[in-house]
Amino acid sequence: MKSQSLSHVIGLALVPVLMLGLTACLPPAGNPDSPSPNPAPSATTASAAAQPTAVGPTAQQPVGPAGPAAPQAEAPVVRWVPVGPVGPNDPTSGQRYLLLQQLQCDALALNVDGDQEAAVWQAAAAVCKALQTGSQQDWAKASTAVAATPRIPQTQCLESTVAATSAAVLAQHRVSPSLTLQPTAAPGQACPRHLSGLTVVDQNLVPVPGLQRAAGPRAGGTIVRLDGYYVRVGEVRFDGSPAQQDPVVKYDGDYQTMYIQMPPAAPGSDTVKVSITDTVDITGTVTFFYEDATNAQPDPTASPGPPAVSSSPSPGSPSATPSPTATP
Numbered sequence: 001m002k003s004q005s006l007s008h009v010i011g012l013a014l015v016p017v018l019m020l021g022l023t024a025c026l027p028p029a030g031n032p033d034s035p036s037p038n039p040a041p042s043a044t045t046a047s048a049a050a051q052p053t054a055v056g057p058t059a060q061q062p063v064g065p066a067g068p069a070a071p072q073a074e075a076p077v078v079r080w081v082p083v084g085p086v087g088p089n090d091p092t093s094g095q096r097y098l099l100l101q102q103l104q105c106d107a108l109a110l111n112v113d114g115d116q117e118a119a120v121w122q123a124a125a126a127v128c129k130a131l132q133t134g135s136q137q138d139w140a141k142a143s144t145a146v147a148a149t150p151r152i153p154q155t156q157c158l159e160s161t162v163a164a165t166s167a168a169v170l171a172q173h174r175v176s177p178s179l180t181l182q183p184t185a186a187p188g189q190a191c192p193r194h195l196s197g198l199t200v201v202d203q204n205l206v207p208v209p210g211l212q213r214a215a216g217p218r219a220g221g222t223i224v225r226l227d228g229y230y231v232r233v234g235e236v237r238f239d240g241s242p243a244q245q246d247p248v249v250k251y252d253g254d255y256q257t258m259y260i261q262m263p264p265a266a267p268g269s270d271t272v273k274v275s276i277t278d279t280v281d282i283t284g285t286v287t288f289f290y291e292d293a294t295n296a297q298p299d300p301t302a303s304p305g306p307p308a309v310s311s312s313p314s315p316g317s318p319s320a321t322p323s324p325t326a327t328p
Contacts, residue, residue: 078131078172080183081165084158084190087279090231091254094279096121097158097190103183105129120159120166123149127166130173134180139173146170156255157191157229195276195284197227205250205259215289220264223249225257226276228284233258234277239266265290 081101086094092111099108100121105128112118112125123145130138146167152160165186173181198214199207201223216222226233232254236243247260258276265272275285 076172076176076179076181077184078169078181079165079186080169081161082186082188082190084161085192085280087231089279093156093158093255094231097162100124100128100162101185103128103132105132119145119149120152120163124162124166127169131169131181131183136177139170139177142166143170161190191229193228193230193278193280193282195226195228195230195274195282195286198274198286198288199225199227201225201259213289214287215291216262217292218265218290220262222262222288223259224262224274224288225259226274226286228282230258230276230278230282231255232279234279236260237275237277238263238272240273240275262288 080103081097084094084097084101086098096108096111096118099111105125108121108128109125112121115121123142126138126142126145130142149163149166152163154160169181169183200211200214200216201207203223205223205225207225214224233251236247236258243263245263247263249259249261251258260274262272270290272288272290273285274288276282
């Protein structure tokens with residue numbers, strides 16, 4: 001009896017100890033508004049953990065073979081040479097320009113083969129070929145050819161346009177060498193032919209300064225330079241009619257500057273309109289003024305100024321302002 005009573009007493013004494021231990025294992029009550037350091041996962045999070053969502057690719061794989069010839073949905077557009085007015089009787093430069101415009105690369109390369117003076121056309125043919133093939137080897141050849149092209153003067157309008165286009169296309173390729181470029185003709189026309197003005201010159205064909213406009217005596221004989229861009233002048237016309245006598249003082253042929261001598265004034269007329277023909281249509285009609293010999297001479301008291309020019313280009317002429325220097 002005594003041992004049972006002792007066990008009972010010991011058991012009752014251990015109950016508070018066990019309760020205290022169990023209380024220590026439970027999380028603290030704390031403030032219900034305070035975030036729990038280990039919050040229980042929500043139902044949504046648990047569901048997501050149970051069924052992970054599939055992640056798609058970050059970039060769509062291209063279809064077809066890789067490399068320069070691979071199809072590209074949005075190939076960059078590059079400006080090719082614009083349409084150039086070319087006539088059947090044009091010199092070699094015009095025919096070469098037409099081949100380049102039509103992307104006939106191999107035909108152009110054969111056309112300039114062996115011509116030591118045609119570096120600009122050889123470079124253009126190389127760039128044209130690289131555009132067609134997309135080959136890095138062809139682009140390397142084009143780069144070498146363009147670098148070897150000499151500086152082209154602005155007076156050689158077609159060659160200047162070709163050289164600028166070749167350099168621009170090569171520069172665009174270098175920005176994105178792995179992309180295939182899509183050539184498209186640049187807007188407008190390359191080198192439209194026009195007559196923009198007259199410049200009075202002396203017997204040595206040097207521009208006469210101090211004149212207010214292109215003018216000379218009514219008896220004729222004043223020498224003027226035809227300003228503008230022309231290729232092969234076929235005929236000089238005064239007031240729309242062919243010259244009765246050959247007025248040409250100096251003209252060295254295709255793309256060169258022409259100097260003419262003005263005819264006597266027609267009865268009752270103080271002006272004459274000058275125009276020319278070319279292998280294709282040429283715009284612009286320029287005016288020469290007849291004045292007394294005294295008035296036509298430069299003013300000795302006037303300060304030297306630009307040579308006298310006179311023009312009255314037809315509507316739509318590419319060059320409404322005459323240039324004091326010829327730009328054939």
